[in-house]
Amino acid sequence: MADIMRRWQMDGIGLVGGAHLGKAAEVIGVGGHIHLIWALEGFEVSTPVMPILMKDITIHGIGTGHRRALTELVSAIDSTGTKPVIGARYPFGDLPVALDHLDRGSFGKIVVEVG
Template sequence: MQQFHVAPLGEGVTRFAVGDRVNSHLYSHWLDGAPGPDEPEYCFGSPLPGGLAEYMIIHEDSAVGAPENMTDEEASTLPIAALTAWYALVDFGQIQPGQTVLVQGSGGVSVFAAQIATALGAKVIVTSSRDANIDALKALGAVAGVNYRTHPEWATEVLKLTGGHGVDLLLDVAGGDGINQSVAATRAAGRIAQIGFLTGQTTSLNLMPLIFRQTTIRGIAVAPRSSFDRMNAFLGQNRIRPVIDHVYTFDQAREAYEHLARGAFGKVVITIGGPSSDAR
């Protein structure tokens, strides 16, 4: 997605003025409440034209004011990764101070989730295949981490870290049959935000633990614009800055996508022109 400055305005526009810094919103028609059955038909990037462009023409309702404390590059990371993490933690997870959140991996959603959950007062546990990434996430506020290469039965380690109870909310980006470990790592009547499927789009779900632990699993596909507005205000108030792995120029777009495919710690950004320096 994209962060941009408003150029000319159409007739009747009242939400923004020329020169305002705004984000585009992925689900361009989803403004508030529950999603409609046709939201995917109005996504920027698929099937609508995406944000890898110098200019976009969008309706004022599909734009969100960018946080003032972020550069253009930083603000560009928010529309999908940050907003997905926010919606999973706040709108679905309803996380309260002192509760425990497990975040899988160290990609864009996961890093934002660790930062936001920490700012909400939650205790964050992370999983990763790299100890260095676990250490980096601890530097962002996580209280503990489990290397799932070293500990393939990582749910057992999570239970040890939580006194046998499990976490209140688990953000699952892996999918596949690992969902069974996610259920085991979540407390009775806890919640799982199913965000991704890095290890597979299908799973053999063991229903007995799910039923007896009374676990709620909710698919998360970003969020409405109202959540975006609330999130940006929260990020600004808490001075949260996105973690950017690397910034590529427009003519390096292929390299940027290859970097993303290899994996990144945080976000990969493509910029048009030189990097901005307008963070306040």
């Protein structure tokens, strides 16, 4: 998966926690954006900073509050049966088609199924 992401030079990556920040910095394109949801794992991240600086990567912190609050939110959403709007689904082999769809704009999420 990382080889494919390197080949496509992704513009943006969303991460939960900081454990994979270094890997994200390796595969993201120059000038890319990493959205880091930090509160789920704590406040400390240990990763080499040079790839982030050399690629001019922007890291956006997304706070979620306490784990308890997130758990309550997820439970509330689950209890209502609310589902995300899926605009399209693509098998992993059609990743280029899915990315073209994303470039054209989409209402709802574009899902790429892996495996």
